Amino acid sequence: MAVSEQSSIEDLARLEFETSLILEAIDTEDRAEAIRNLRFFVEAGFISDVEGKISSLNDEQLPSQVAKLDQPLIDDRQVMEIGTLADPVSIEEASKSNFEVWVEQFFEKATRDGISESTIRLISPYFTIDRDVLVMERNQVEFSLQATNYILNSTSAEIVSIGVEKRDELRELLDEIESDYLVSRDILLALWGHETRFGSLQPRFNVVTALATLAYDGRRRTFAERQLLDVLRLISEDELDPGELEGSWGGALGQMQFTPQAHLKYGIDFDGDGRRDPNSSTDALASTANYMSEFGWNDAIPWGYRVVSNGELSEDIAGQYLPFSKIDKIGLGIENSDKTSPEIELAIIKIGESDPAYFAVTRNFDVLRHYNNSISYALTIGLLADLIGGSRNLPLDWLSVDG
Numbered sequence: 001m002a003v004s005e006q007s008s009i010e011d012l013a014r015l016e017f018e019t020s021l022i023l024e025a026i027d028t029e030d031r032a033e034a035i036r037n038l039r040f041f042v043e044a045g046f047i048s049d050v051e052g053k054i055s056s057l058n059d060e061q062l063p064s065q066v067a068k069l070d071q072p073l074i075d076d077r078q079v080m081e082i083g084t085l086a087d088p089v090s091i092e093e094a095s096k097s098n099f100e101v102w103v104e105q106f107f108e109k110a111t112r113d114g115i116s117e118s119t120i121r122l123i124s125p126y127f128t129i130d131r132d133v134l135v136m137e138r139n140q141v142e143f144s145l146q147a148t149n150y151i152l153n154s155t156s157a158e159i160v161s162i163g164v165e166k167r168d169e170l171r172e173l174l175d176e177i178e179s180d181y182l183v184s185r186d187i188l189l190a191l192w193g194h195e196t197r198f199g200s201l202q203p204r205f206n207v208v209t210a211l212a213t214l215a216y217d218g219r220r221r222t223f224a225e226r227q228l229l230d231v232l233r234l235i236s237e238d239e240l241d242p243g244e245l246e247g248s249w250g251g252a253l254g255q256m257q258f259t260p261q262a263h264l265k266y267g268i269d270f271d272g273d274g275r276r277d278p279n280s281s282t283d284a285l286a287s288t289a290n291y292m293s294e295f296g297w298n299d300a301i302p303w304g305y306r307v308v309s310n311g312e313l314s315e316d317i318a319g320q321y322l323p324f325s326k327i328d329k330i331g332l333g334i335e336n337s338d339k340t341s342p343e344i345e346l347a348i349i350k351i352g353e354s355d356p357a358y359f360a361v362t363r364n365f366d367v368l369r370h371y372n373n374s375i376s377y378a379l380t381i382g383l384l385a386d387l388i389g390g391s392r393n394l395p396l397d398w399l400s401v402d403g
Helices: 020-026 029-044 089-110 118-126 129-140 149-153 156-168 171-181 184-195 207-217 221-238 260-266 280-295 324-330 364-371 375-389
Strands: 306-310 345-351 358-362
Touching: 020 306, 089 118, 089 207, 118 207, 118 221, 118 358, 149 345, 149 358, 156 184, 156 306, 156 375, 171 184, 171 280, 184 324, 184 375, 207 221, 221 364, 260 280, 280 364, 306 345, 306 375, 324 345, 345 375
Parallel strands: none
Antiparallel strands: 306 358, 345 358
16 A cells, blocks of 8 residues: 555654554554554554544555454454564454454344344354355455356356246246236246356355354445344244355355345245245245336336347437337337337447447346346346247357457
8 A cells, every 4th residue: 555655654653552562663664564554453442543544544455354342353462573463363363352242242233123032042053254255255356257258158058948948847836926926937037047057056155154254254244234134034034944044155045146135025935835935946936026026027028129230329318218219210220129119118228349239128127237236237137038038049149259
């Protein structure tokens, strides 16, 4: 981290420190390292930052093991003569000192929020630190796959073939869900296939443990804590076995990778066993249909169309919903335009830059983006649904591959 002259020794010297060791650290040549140490000790409670100068420094490398609790994570034996740690605090050491305190505080909060003592006893064994969750969170690779390549990779012949088989295999169930919620079976199958390969690629993390880990030591602790409370409510209300709640390292549940909050709000017990079970394909598909319906899915219209010719496309109209009749007047060529109502509202979106692909999407596209806000994700689901339903054919070689 670059440290300006204004925030160097002169400013830092005004702070009231509780140890002379840190003052020595300021005199080192590596001021970035000194700042990291200073902020670490402020968070740990060893240093008073009266004017808030250190706390306001923007340093993303602050050790994430620091928990903002009443007791510090480190003690004098771990401090070297220049104010660094003799041995970095490991997850195990942190859990011995502060995790138990945090768990007690969380359980008190959960009790105030209406979680029963019996539920707390049931889930207590799963309140541990999962190192792999922290590794996954702290070493996320920035998504760099270009949009069209992402779509092509996600609409393989194999996944389409499995989707077609599931469409036939679950025909009666899908008929019933479609009738009750008025959401296309092909969209549901596309979401299911994309999220967990139709249930065959279930994530391996225990959701209670993963969320407890993130609520204690993650980067989005408040969010993780809310999701953890919702998991406890699900376990309590639906008598779910916490040992069987497996999901992603971020706490997404079951076959459709709902957040606990979404499953609590939109989950459906469609098989009638008294539980909204995220691991049940029946419940998961119905829950997703309920979710899509609640956000306004209209099964009378498609999700969108491919734009086959750009006409006089102006950037001014990009993203705006306009009647098809107006889009038709500016010369845009829309696939299956002969089947498109003049009143249907469409918005033009594009992916790629050097050789972009254009789509005219309906408001159903916005519903897909409620599930996942990525435009590439929503396009993938729409195209995969078309392929599974037979209204589109592979290969999608009209998509640019240079993104």
